[in-house]
Amino acid sequence: MSALVLENLDIAYGDTKVVHGVNLAIAEGESFALVGESGSGKSTILRAIAGLAPDWSGAIGVMNTPRSHGMDRAVSRQVQMVFQDPYGSLHPRKTIDAALSEPLAIHGISNRGARVEAMLNAVGLDRRFRFRFPHQLSGGQRQRVAIARALMLEPKILLLDEPTSALDVSVQAEILNLLKRLRREQGLTYLLVTHNLPVVSFLCDRLAVMRHGRIVEIADVIALKAGRLAEPYSRELLAATAGQ
């Protein structure tokens, strides 16, 4: 079964069309990466799926149900997003407890206290962090909170927009391990946007290379590891990474 299906998806910001005719099917439990340089439209695809870029045409299917334009509570229960910058994505004047309880309140879910504690535990944060503010946490801890926030509604799909690129390498390793463990434990589907190919090798099963708003190649991660990408542009990206 496909968790996410994109058919002929065009996305525009105002008069500028930034994504052109993207077709993609991501299986349930799969971890899929979108790679490419800035401006290639990869984050825009995530934003459209999450409902943050409503100006799209084509079809977006989430767990075999077509997605409407704009905000949709049923979709929010299934799909959540983690953003790049953990310093910007948490409300500075809300405690961790408030940030994690909010989605539960919106969706009328009870037993919030216990759920918040369980989720902090799942992302490897001590319960003493529960009533702290974001500025009292390090970047890695904040990203754990952002992941916890995304998982509060027990979604099936996580959209990860460069989840580790604002972090130090040693913290990146912790967050990557966490994402890998959560996916295994909760059977999650990941759609990850990154420009870091080694992260794709570690975390993903398949990848799509994007350029100028179009998918130029879809490949298995085995092909990436072996350096057997077919398209010239994909090979260029690979060479830029391998050269370092």
Add this chain to the structure above:
Amino acid sequence: MNAPLLAIENLRVSFPAHAGRVDVVKGISFTLGRERLGIVGESGSGKSMTGRSILKLIRKPGRVTADRLAFEGIDILGQSERQMRAIRGARISMVMQDPKFSLNPVMSVGEQIAEALVTHKKLARRDVRQRVLDMLEAVRINDPERVEKLYPHEVSGGMGQRIMIAMMLIPEPELLIADEPTSALDVSVQAQVLDIIDELVRNKGMGLLLISHDLNLVSRYCDRILVMNAGRVVEECAAGQLDRARHPYTQGLLAAMPTIDESRDELPVLDRTRWAGT
């Protein structure tokens, strides 16, 4: 000839905190000749503070002390602000991280590069323009006559960073400090920008101090590497021998990076109680 360009002994940088002053750089020493030296470390390791103290760019309440901080025999800490202005840019210059914030948005690219030159040297206007065009060409900008008229918002990040480099190198300094010069750029553009820095530094026989959090990048573009953690240099090695690093912190950093042919199920994590950077 063999006298080092830069000699630093027991450099300390401190800032006031609730309970007295906190040292963010805790007594580091190194020398730099006409070579490429890399400083690697995570956030809070003190690598940028080290770079900034060489140009005396640390403002109050920060405090810099050193037994010796000499550039070509000049005692940097003893220089007045006025004397420093003759060194900054002209003899030591610095490429910052993000071209978006380091270029003047209301001045054309050509004017900004020319300003860097005429501040330190009196030249005829025609010569200045020729030098600017030559410099833009040296940073591999294809159409310098068009680009010199553009404003910073009209150029891409990679081009902006090349313009920064042009600006920093046009007064022909002897030492270039590059603090995370490519971390705001795409992977595909990073290599290009670093290749340009590398080529210019080699051709002009300058010294380069490359500050970065990226071990692989530094090992590729430098001759020698200092690894910093919590204000101290924990390891110094030749760039080619990074894989034989002895210090457990360096080894930990190397192991924590995923590789393109990754097969590990879990990445080893640094023990934060031992290597608390921040």
